[in-house]
Amino acid sequence: MPNLPLLDKTTAPGPAADLLAQAEKKLGRLPNSFRAMANSPALLQAYLGLSGALAGGTLPAGVRDQLALTVAQYNGCSYCLSAHSYLGEHVAKVSPDELERARHATSADPHTAAVLGLADAIVRTRGHVGAEVLDKARADGVTDSEIAEIVGQVALNVLTNYFNVLSDVDIDWPVVVTV
Known part of the structure; x- marks a missing residue:
């Protein structure tokens, strides 16, 4: 309940x-x-x-869903894993393989992998990433605009993760659970 x-x-x-x-x-x-x-x-x-x-930013919908999966997996939010797995596959048309990879902050696409790796570092360190992490992201093609946007996406997803875990709402998407 x-x-x-x-x-x-x-x-x-x-x-x-x-x-x-x-x-x-x-x-x-x-x-x-x-x-x-x-x-x-x-x-x-x-x-x-x-x-x-x-x-309305620079990150495409599919990458935003993949980033949401990276953050939800870390935060243990099955509601968000379920919602973004469904939306990623059925709306943004991301392959199930890529959605599964995103849960572990990886992707077959090098740019997406760099975005997810940075998002994972941000959430795991609560924003205390070192210059070497940012330098690597930039070397992998992540722009400063994207870095700023990734922080916003992480914050948005932490908000929904914490809210959904605390409120314990019933999952009204095909269920995906954290492992």
């Missing part, structure tokens, strides 16, 4: 109802994670805003 109630457009407080309706219209469904976030309209608005802003 979830630790927070799951709200919908009819039970959410004022602004959260509008945010849920917008999210449902955009996604074609209303994930349990969003329904739990709706307990705080400010949180839901912040999540949707940051997620939307980063979606």
Whole structure:
């Protein structure tokens, strides 16, 4: 049983109802994670805003899903592993093989591998990566713009990982568990 109630457009407080309706219209469904976030309209608005802003960045959707898997695996968030495995495969069209690799911060694509390696270093060190890690990422083709964006993506995913683990919402995606 979830630790927070799951709200919908009819039970959410004022602004959260509008945010849920917008999210449902955009996604074609209303994930349990969003329904739990709706307990705080400010949180839901912040999540949707940051997620939307980063979606307009330089990292493609598939790489963002792969990065989300790297972070979710480390943080033990089965909800996010499930959501981003589904979205990565069915929306961003990333191969199941690549999605599995992403859980271990690797990829057959050298640039994606560099992005995931940096994201993994950031999450594991809580941002205290050394100059050598940044130098290696740059040598592997990661731009300064991408480095900044990777930090934003890690932060967004840590937020959702912690929220979903704490709220213990039921997984409403095909289930993938941490190992």
